[in-house]
Amino acid sequence: MKNTFGSNLCLTIFGESHGRAVGAVLDGMAAGCPVDEAFLARCMDARRARGDGLSTARVEADAIQILSGVREGRTTGTPITLMIENQNTRSGDYARTAALLRPGHADYTAYAKYHGFQDARGGGHFSGRITAGLVAGGGIVLAALEQAGIQISTHIRRCAGVEDIPFAQDDPAALAAQLAQLKQKTEGFALLDGAAEEPMKAAIRAAGSEGDSVGGILETAILGLPAGVGEPFFDSVESVLAHMAFSIPAVKGIEFGAGFGFADLRGSQANDPFRVDEVGRITTATNQNAGINGGITNGMPVLFRTVVKPTPSIYKEQQTVDYPARENATLSIHGRHDPCIVPRAAIVQSCAAALAIGDFLCARYGEGWMTLPHTFFQEEG
Amino acid sequence: MKNTFGSNLCLTIFGESHGRAVGAVLDGMAAGCPVDEAFLARCMDARRARGDGLSTARVEADAIQILSGVREGRTTGTPITLMIENQNTRSGDYARTAALLRPGHADYTAYAKYHGFQDARGGGHFSGRITAGLVAGGGIVLAALEQAGIQISTHIRRCAGVEDIPFAQDDPAALAAQLAQLKQKTEGFALLDGAAEEPMKAAIRAAGSEGDSVGGILETAILGLPAGVGEPFFDSVESVLAHMAFSIPAVKGIEFGAGFGFADLRGSQANDPFRVDEVGRITTATNQNAGINGGITNGMPVLFRTVVKPTPSIYKEQQTVDYPARENATLSIHGRHDPCIVPRAAIVQSCAAALAIGDFLCARYGEGWMTLPHTFFQEEG
C-alpha cells in the first residue's frame, strides 16, 4: 500500500518538499464529526519550524486547505483532502550539491529505487515536510479521539543529553495530570519539567553552532482506551503502533513500557499484578506492559518511546560519493536544516498514533465509533 | 486482517495451544520452489521445547503435515497449508486456575475481547505455540531467500544477564562469517560466543529453579538484500519488520542499527559515510543506520534487535484477580512453562523477518522473485 496507512480509517500522504504541495487524503471518518480548523492549525504550528536556531530557517505558515470531505465545519463521511502548498522553497541550495549523496539521508536509496527520476530537491518525498500531511490528517483523528475521551500526548523524554520527567507509567491519575499539563503548554517544547527547556535548547543550539545535529527520545501516552482493542498476532497494538511510528523519518527504535529494560527483569518483576479497583474495574498495580497484554489493550495507559536519530543534514564536512561520477568526494551541505527535529516530531508522533488507534476502533466498533456517546469508551474499559 | 500478514506473500496462522492443531496457510510462493522438509523440520526443531530445565516440559515432535500447495517436493504456486497436530496437551493443569488471571499474560485481554468464549486452555490462540505455524510457513520463505542469496539469521544477544558477541554491524564480510558460524551450530543456543552458552544456561536454570523466569535480547541480521527495497513512509523496511517482530509474543521493543544509542550521538557520528568500493559499488563506511535510509535498503546488512520480556508464566506466587468473582486473589501456576523463551524465539524471529522481506521482494520484483537466477539480487545490489 506504500503511501496509505490503515484498513478502515486510511490516510494517504503525498507531496514533495519543493513541489507544488504536500498533503493527505483521510478516508473513513464518520459523517458529522466536527473539524476544528483552529485546532488543526495549532497541530500544524507545533511541527512548524521557527528559524530560531533550533529548527530550520525555512519557515512556512502551513495553512491547510480542505479540498473535500468537510462541509460547514463537519465531516461529510467521504474522503477528506488536505492540501498544504509549498511556499518558501529555495531549490538552488540543493542544486549545488545534487551529485553528492548526503550521508544518513535517502539520496542513495532514492536513486536505487527510482533510478534518478525522483524529485531530489529538498529530499523530495523523503523530506520531513511530508509529515505535514500526516499531522493534518492525524490531527482530525486526534480531535475525534479526544471527544471520545481518549487522549494521546507526546513529550520529549530526552534530547541533546537533557532529560525530561518520565510519564507516570504506573499511575493513570498522575499521567492524566501530566497530559493536562502538556495541553496547557502551548509555547516552546513539549516538556513536563520546565527547568529542562533552556538547557535543552542551549544544547541543541550548541550542536547547531558546530554545524552538527542531535537526536533524542520521544515518549507517547494513550489514555482512555478501553480494554479489548487489538489482535493477538499480526495486528497487535504494538505491531500497528510500531508500524506507524517507523513511518516517521529518523525513528530507529521503539519500546513499550519497560521496553529494553525487560531484558534484565525477572518475570516476577515484569508481570503487572491484576487488581480490582474500588468501582469493580480490573486494573494492574503496575504498568510495565504498557497497557497491552497479548497484543490487546487491558485498559491501562498505553505508553511507548521512540528514538529519533540526529538530523542527517549537517553543515560539517562529510565524506561521501559523487553518484554520477561514482567516486569518493567531500560534501559541505548548504540549504536550511534543523539541528534537531525531536521537538517538531512530538506532534507527528501523536498524530501517527491517533491514526493507528482510530483504525483499531473502526475494526472493533465500526465506522461510526467517532459518533458514539462521550461515555461509551469509559464504560467499555 | 487480524491473523494474516503480507500483501503479496501472505501468511495466515491458526490454532490454539490445546486444540486439535496449529498451523498456517502460506499464499504467494511462486511455483517450482523446492520445499525441503528436512530443513523445515530443523527450523521446527530449533523452536521446540526440550524439557531440560531450559524450556517447558511439554515436548512435542511438531511434525508438519502439508495439506496443500506442495507436490513432489516443489511448490505448486497455490496456497500451502501446514498443519501441526497438538499431541502433548494437559489441559487439566489450567482448569485448576482458570478463574485467576495470569499477570503479564493475555487472560484478561482475551476476556475483554472474546467475552469468555476464547479457548483459554494453555493460553489458547495467545500461546507461543501458535508461532509453530509462523516457523513452518516462514521456514519455506527463509529457504527461498537463501537460494536467492539472501540470508537471515538471529542470535541471542543477551539473556539472563549473559552477553553474546554482537553482530559485526559495520563489516559485511565479518558478519557473513558470523552467519556461517551460526549455521554450523546445529545444537544448543544460537550464540557466537561458545563460552557464553553454559553461563547463560546456568542463569536460566537458576531463575527457573526459583520459580521465576528471565528475558533477553535477540539480534537479527539480513544479508544480501539489494538496494532499493522498501517504501518511503508507511511501508518502510523498519515499519514492516517491526510490525512483524511485535507479532511474536513477548517482544516489547525493537531497534535498528545504533537504535536507542542514536539519542546520544551527533549527526556527524550517526551518519554513515558513503564510499565506492573496489568494484565500483556504493557502500557505507559504517552501518549505524542498519542498511536502511529513508525506509529503503541501501545494500548494507539490515540489523535489528528485539527485547523479549521474561515468560509471564512463573511458578512463584502472584497477586491477581479472580475474574468471575471480580475479587483480588493469589495465584500459584501449575502446568508446564519455559523459564525463558528467548532461545526458542530466535528461529521465530528469523522466520518472521523472512516473511516480511519476501513480501517486499514480491512488491518490487513480482511474484516470481523466488525463481530469479541465483545471481540476480547480488547484481541488483
Next chain:
Amino acid sequence: MKNTFGSNLCLTIFGESHGRAVGAVLDGMAAGCPVDEAFLARCMDARRARGDGLSTARVEADAIQILSGVREGRTTGTPITLMIENQNTRSGDYARTAALLRPGHADYTAYAKYHGFQDARGGGHFSGRITAGLVAGGGIVLAALEQAGIQISTHIRRCAGVEDIPFAQDDPAALAAQLAQLKQKTEGFALLDGAAEEPMKAAIRAAGSEGDSVGGILETAILGLPAGVGEPFFDSVESVLAHMAFSIPAVKGIEFGAGFGFADLRGSQANDPFRVDEVGRITTATNQNAGINGGITNGMPVLFRTVVKPTPSIYKEQQTVDYPARENATLSIHGRHDPCIVPRAAIVQSCAAALAIGDFLCARYGEGWMTLPHTFFQEEG
C-alpha cells in the same frame, strides 16, 4: 491477496482436487457465535455430487473437520480452520490425457502461470472442489446472518433451457415467502416452481447422455439488510458482491435488479419511486435497482443473477493442443464430470454472498455485529 477474501471478515481457501485436503480459514467471526455442524453439513450436502446422471460420479461425504476456532459449539473469536479431506480421488483418469489442454478449462492458463509445477490432477486448485472450503466457511457466516435476521438464498433461475419462477423483486413480503419455500425444500433442486424440476433434470441428463454439458442462471436474494451498508465507489455493494461471485468457477456474468434490461428502459421506468410505508419507513414502490443506490443499500431486497457457463469437461471429442509437443491434437476426456454444475453452485453463491455481506457489516458495525440483538438490523433498516 490471491486466495483471501475480505478485509475484516476474511476467508482464505486452500487445497487441490486430488491433494490431501481442501478447506478454508475463516477469520473475523466474533466470539460466541453458535456453529451448528448439522447446518454446515446440510450446506455441504447441497453442493455435493450425487452420481445420479446430474452430477459427477465422484461422490464424497465431505465431512468438515474443525481444526481451530470453535469450542463447545461456539466460535472462540480466533481463526476457524475447516478441513475436508479428499477421499474419492482417481487421478489415473487424468494422467491419460495430461498433455492435452482441456478447452474451456484452466489447464493452459495454469501452465502459463505456474510453469508446469501446478498440481494438474483433477484441475488441482482450479477445481470446483475448492468451493467446498468456501461453503464451509461461508456457511458459518450464512448462519450468523440468519440469526441477525438477514437471509440469503439462491435458486436456479434457468438451466438447460428450463425456467423457474423469478424472485419477486419488487415485493419483499412475497420474496420472503419464496425464501421460506426454498428453505423447506431440502431435497432436489433449488426451484420455486416444482413443475420445473423434472423437465430441468431431463434436459440435463439429455445433454449428459450426449457427452455434453449445459449452463444456466442463478438468482440470489438478500433480505433484511439495513439501509446504509456499502461504499460510494470502489466498495459499492455491487462491486464486492460481483468480485465474490466471479470467484466461483464458471461464472461469466452478473446483473443486479433489472440488469441488462436497463439498456432498454428510460429513466422514468428505471427509477424506483420512494414511498413512506404505514410504519413511517422509507421503501421503494419498485425495486429495479435491487436495493442498491449509489453503491449503498436502501433497505429493499438485494437481488442479482449470475450466468454459469456449461461445464467445460465434456466427453465429446474436442479439438485442442498437446502442450508439451506444441501441436494440434484431439481430446476425449475420461474421468468423472458434471453435465451441469448449476444446481450444485446455488449454495456456493449464497455462501459467497454471505461472506461479502458479513465483511460489509464488520466495516459498518464492528467485529461484533454477529452478537448484536436479533432486532438490531430490522430497526436500523
Next chain:
Amino acid sequence: MKNTFGSNLCLTIFGESHGRAVGAVLDGMAAGCPVDEAFLARCMDARRARGDGLSTARVEADAIQILSGVREGRTTGTPITLMIENQNTRSGDYARTAALLRPGHADYTAYAKYHGFQDARGGGHFSGRITAGLVAGGGIVLAALEQAGIQISTHIRRCAGVEDIPFAQDDPAALAAQLAQLKQKTEGFALLDGAAEEPMKAAIRAAGSEGDSVGGILETAILGLPAGVGEPFFDSVESVLAHMAFSIPAVKGIEFGAGFGFADLRGSQANDPFRVDEVGRITTATNQNAGINGGITNGMPVLFRTVVKPTPSIYKEQQTVDYPARENATLSIHGRHDPCIVPRAAIVQSCAAALAIGDFLCARYGEGWMTLPHTFFQEEG
C-alpha cells in the same frame, strides 16, 4: 478501503460535485514513466459534458493540476496527486428540492449512511463528476499500458435502442483494427459504425426533450495482455475487472465474452478449442471465454460488456418522499443533467480497466513493469 482501489497500484479518489475540487492520488507508478498531459487532457475531454442536448449543460474545462509525483514530464515514483477544481457549480438548483429524495439516485442511501452530514449539493461524492479523478489517474495507467503494448478501448455497444457493430471477439487481428479505428475517431461518440451515430444522438435527444433519459451497453476490449495474469479464485481477472466496473456509477451488470448467452449454450459450443498458430503460440479458435480461463488470462483478448442504467436525474415529474417530513411528495428536478451518460462513460470504463490491469501486472512483474522493454509482454504472451 472505501475510496481506494488496488493493492500495488492504488488509486484514491476524492471530492464532491459542488465542493472545491475533485481528484485522485495514484500511487505505485514506477519512476520515469512519461506523463503526457495532452493525452490526459484528451481523456478528460472524452468524458466532458458538451451542453449539446446530449449531455449536461454544466460544461467545465476540467484542467488537471498535478500537485505531486510528476517532474519534468515523468513520474517520480511517489504518489501522483491530480486535482480538478470545480468551477461551474450552481448549487441553487439543488437547494430547491433538497428535501425530496431523487428516485434512482443516492439521496436516501446517503442519508442512511451519513445521517444528513453528506454534501448533498449536486450529488456530492456520489456524482458522476467524481469519475473525473478516476479518468485522470486511470489515464496515466492507460498510457503506460499502451507503451507496454497493451491496449484498452471501449465503445458504445448499444444506446437508446441503437446498436453499434460488436467487437470482433474471436479475431484478434480484426479487433486490433477496430481499436485503431476508435483511436482515430477523436470527435463524437465512440462507435465503430459511423452510420449509428446520428440515429443514436437523435434517440438520446428525443428522450431528453421528453424530460427523460436513456441507458445503454458499453463494450471494452483489452488487447496484448500476456497469458498467466490473474489468480484462480478471489482475484480472478473477472472478479477484479467487475469490482472496478461496478465502481462506475449507474453500472448494473457485467458479462465477459459470451456472457449471459452461456446459459443457452452447451459445453461443446462454449469451449474455445486450443490451437497452435504458425509461430508456435497457443491461441484459441474462438474466444467465448473472453481471454480468461480459471480466472487467468490465456493471451486472447479480454472482452466485457457493462450495462449503464438511464441517468436517474430526469425532468419528468416523479413520485418520491420528502425526507425530513417523512411524507410522500412529488418531485420536479431542475438543475443540469445528462439525458444519457453512456457516451461519456466509455473513457471512464477504459480507465477503470487500466487501473485493474495495472495492479495485476504489478503483482506479476513487480512495481517496475511499466519500464520493461516494449516487447516484453508480447514475448511473454
